Amino acid sequence: MGDLKKKIEDWMVRVSFAEADAAKEGYQLTGVELDHKTSLALDRVRIVRDERASRAREGESMSFEGGGTHEHVEEELSVMILDDEPIVGKRLKPALEKSGFTVEVFEDPTLAVKRLGEKEFDIVVTDLRMEDLDGIQVLEHIMAHCEHTRVILITGYATVEVAREALVKGAFDFISKPFKPKDLQAVVNKAALSLGHRAIL
Amino acid sequence: MSPEEGTGTSPLDAVSAEAQRALLERPSLSIRTRLGVGLLLWLVLSVGAMVTSIVLLDGVQAKLRIVGAVDRYAFEIQQARRFEKNFFLYRTNLEDALAQAQAAQEILERDGSSISAVVGASSVEVMRARVLRYESLLSGLQGTQPTADTALLRAVEAELRVQGAEMVDEAARLATQERASAETMLRTSQRLAAGFLVGLLLLVLFLGVFVARQILAPLNRIMLATRRIAGGDLTPITPRRRYHDEFSELAAGINHMLNELVRRQEILVQSHKLQAIGTLTAGVAHELNNPINNLMLTAATLQDDYGDLDDAERLEMASDLVRESERARDIVRNLLDFAREREVELEPLDVEEIITDTLQLAANQIKLSKVKVKGEVEENLPPVHGDRHQLTQVFLNLVLNALDAMPDGGTLTISVEKSADRGSVSVRLTDTGVGIPEENLTSIFAPFFSTKKHAKGTGLGLSVSLGIIKQHGGDIRVESQPGVGTTFAVCLPIAPVPAPARMDEVVA
Ligand SMILES: Nc1ncnc2c1ncn2[C@@H]1O[C@H](COP(=O)(O)OP(=O)(O)OP(=O)(O)O)[C@@H](O)[C@H]1O
Numbered sequence: 075m076g077d078l079k080k081k082i083e084d085w086m087v088r089v090s091f092a093e094a095d096a097a098k099e100g101y102q103l104t105g106v107e108l109d110h111k112t113s114l115a116l117d118r119v120r121i122v123r124d125e126r127a128s129r130a131r132e133g134e135s136m137s138f139e140g141g142g143t144h145e146h147v148e149e150e151l152s153v154m155i156l157d158d159e160p161i162v163g164k165r166l167k168p169a170l171e172k173s174g175f176t177v178e179v180f181e182d183p184t185l186a187v188k189r190l191g192e193k194e195f196d197i198v199v200t201d202l203r204m205e206d207l208d209g210i211q212v213l214e215h216i217m218a219h220c221e222h223t224r225v226i227l228i229t230g231y232a233t234v235e236v237a238r239e240a241l242v243k244g245a246f247d248f249i250s251k252p253f254k255p256k257d258l259q260a261v262v263n264k265a266a267l268s269l270g271h272r273a274i275l
Numbered sequence: 276m277s278p279e280e281g282t283g284t285s286p287l288d289a290v291s292a293e294a295q296r297a298l299l300e301r302p303s304l305s306i307r308t309r310l311g312v313g314l315l316l317w318l319v320l321s322v323g324a325m326v327t328s329i330v331l332l333d334g335v336q337a338k339l340r341i342v343g344a345v346d347r348y349a350f351e352i353q354q355a356r357r358f359e360k361n362f363f364l365y366r367t368n369l370e371d372a373l374a375q376a377q378a379a380q381e382i383l384e385r386d387g388s389s390i391s392a393v394v395g396a397s398s399v400e401v402m403r404a405r406v407l408r409y410e411s412l413l414s415g416l417q418g419t420q421p422t423a424d425t426a427l428l429r430a431v432e433a434e435l436r437v438q439g440a441e442m443v444d445e446a447a448r449l450a451t452q453e454r455a456s457a458e459t460m461l462r463t464s465q466r467l468a469a470g471f472l473v474g475l476l477l478l479v480l481f482l483g484v485f486v487a488r489q490i491l492a493p494l495n496r497i498m499l500a501t502r503r504i505a506g507g508d509l510t511p512i513t514p515r516r517r518y519h520d521e522f523s524e525l526a527a528g529i530n531h532m533l534n535e536l537v538r539r540q541e542i543l544v545q546s547h548k549l550q551a552i553g554t555l556t557a558g559v560a561h562e563l564n565n566p567i568n569n570l571m572l573t574a575a576t577l578q579d580d581y582g583d584l585d586d587a588e589r590l591e592m593a594s595d596l597v598r599e600s601e602r603a604r605d606i607v608r609n610l611l612d613f614a615r616e617r618e619v620e621l622e623p624l625d626v627e628e629i630i631t632d633t634l635q636l637a638a639n640q641i642k643l644s645k646v647k648v649k650g651e652v653e654e655n656l657p658p659v660h661g662d663r664h665q666l667t668q669v670f671l672n673l674v675l676n677a678l679d680a681m682p683d684g685g686t687l688t689i690s691v692e693k694s695a696d697r698g699s700v701s702v703r704l705t706d707t708g709v710g711i712p713e714e715n716l717t718s719i720f721a722p723f724f725s726t727k728k729h730a731k732g733t734g735l736g737l738s739v740s741l742g743i744i745k746q747h748g749g750d751i752r753v754e755s756q757p758g759v760g761t762t763f764a765v766c767l768p769i770a771p772v773p774a775p776a777r778m779d780e781v782v783a
């Protein structure tokens with residue numbers, strides 16, 4: 075995890091340098107340029123992550139070659155969905171369950187954080203904007219306490235600042251509202267892959 | 276601005292057109308005419324007094340001259356009579372008496388015309404006849420011898436005595452009469468002078484009162500009006516006097532200026548409203564994401580899994596679709612409602628309702644900013660009088676300002692209460708934001724004053740808000756402690772303040 079974080083940070087620092095240069099030369103990066111840089115950063119992050127994930131898979135399969143079985147890897151992954159909009163959980167839960175995940179739905183971030191203390195989820199899908207506790211805080215909590223959990227953020231629209239903050243803090247990926255259940259399934263599958271699971275189609 | 280707005284038919288416009296018409300349609304009686312009439316009166320009075328006193332003094336002079344002549348005449352006659360008496364007593368010569376009588380006659384000849392002008396020609400004729408007769412009697416005597424017929428002498432003596440006495444009496448009467456008439460004339464001219472003095476005093480008094488009433492009073496009222504206008508009340512000046520004069524022109528000019536001010540104010544209000552709508556739109560876009568996401572998730576689920584779902588599930592999803600569509604509609608509706616152009620319309624309003632409307636409008640911003648809003652509303656609040664949408668705009672600006680002042684969240688407390696004197700309702704918005712440094716406290720109400728970076732603020736908000744509130748007869752006060760928070764207190768009068776009630780205290 076630390077290794078990945080470092081790489082992302084390096085990349086973001088470079089983006090910052092570009093911005094600083096722009097400021098020095100007296101022009102501002104426009105929204106489009108920044109968005110472009112963000113998406114570049116995101117792409118970069120995804121590549122790094124995929125590399126790491128495949129390495130992890132190789133490592134795992136190597137370590138299990140010694141006689142272990144693959145069974146526990148194929149155990150159902152647990153997913154937490156945290157969004158203060160009840161319909162999000164209501165629609166996503168069956169969709170993800172159909173793909174073979176066990177799903178728990180929360181609307182209240184405080185309750186969700188409490189639950190995170192009791193159980194280690196493999197994947198957490200959380201809304202960014204919530205009252206009391208926002209997605210970034212939940213992400214920070216998870217990064218601090220659950221090393222193996224992949225966090226997928228649901229955003230209204232990814233602003234550069236929020237994207238950067240979330241990436242630096244270790245979010246696995248974003249999904250922007252509005253999205254379809256299938257879109258989320260795809261991202262969750264990717265997260266599952268990175269955890270060494272087969273994609274569930 | 277919409278075309279309806281362009282034609283300008285707000286109540287204020289109507290009032291100002293009416294005031295303008297009333298100001299200029301009164302019968303015209305200019306101050307210049309009135310002052311001119313006053314001065315002419317003065318002139319006529321003075322010239323009249325002068326002329327009469329000159330005439331009177333002239334008369335007195337003539338009388339005195341007559342009195343002098345008559346006195347001299349009487350003296351000559353008396354001398355003549357003395358010599359005449361001596362003649363009868365001592366038989367002295369009659370020459371002296373005759374000379375004196377001739378002198379008296381000469382006096383009559385010389386001054387006869389002026390005397391006859393005063394006492395009439397007939398009495399002068401009588402006098403002349405008497406003198407002539409006296410003379411002829413004397414000269415008749417001259418020839419006679421002292422020893423002559425004593426009876427005849429006695430008859431002549433008797434007639435001489437009668438004529439002489441008559442002449443002296445007549446002269447004395449004439450002198451007394453003329454003296455008295457001269458005295459009357461003098462007294463009249465004295466009275467005239469006194470009367471003129473009184474008239475002058477009255478005229479001065481009248482002119483003084485006139486200047487005070489006709490010039491200073493309207494000036495004073497115009498001054499009051501300008502003070503009121505400076506205070507933000509832009510209702511036009513309406514007439515109070517029966518005539519139209521230079522001050523009416525001045526008032527009409529001020530009204531014209533007021534009209535321009537109102538129009539400009541409207542433009543400012545409008546442009547700030549657009550700015551507020553811009554801010555709200557960002558929040559609405561954010562907030563719309565949620566129902567749209569719900570719609571998308573639900574519709575996509577229906578589409579993909581239609582066959583796998585049972586009827587109850589499908590029905591639930593369909594009702595979710597309806598509910599979320601309604602939610603999206605509501606989110607947009609408030610904003611659309613606020614954004615619509617409107618005529619200013621004064622009505623009794625529930626302040627609490629306006630605050631609720633405002634909070635609903637700003638709901639998305641409030642959610643985004645993580646600010647908690649608390650409300651404390653007193654029971655049984657009396658309604659205030661005003662325009663719903665303008666007041667909403669004021670409170671919206673204050674709420675948005677408070678949100679901007681708390682970038683990291685905080686609490687916004689809104690309390691509504693009756694003022695101590697029960698004449699107004701005061702709304703206090705207290706935030707726990709950055710506060711306003713002392714040196715900015717006076718400038719925040721100035722147009723285009725903003726501390727917000729990156730063209731986020733136009734700086735019109737508070738200036739427009741204060742303008743609106745002042746037009747409602749209220750006021751906005753601010754207290755702030757940097758680092759602790761800020762309180763804006765909006766005071767709105769309960770009584771139906773605007774135009775009609777205050778119109779009659781107005782000017783010119
Ligand atoms: N509640 C508040 N706390 C701290 N400062 C405030 C508050 N309200 C207003 N101010 C200060 O007063 C200034 C003027 O406010 P005003 O509403 O007139 O303009 P603005 O908010 O900057 O621009 P706009 O209203 O067009 O967005 C603000 O820039 C801010 O510095």
Ligand SMILES: [Mg+2]
Nearest residue numbers: 672676736737
């Ligand atoms: Mg403002």
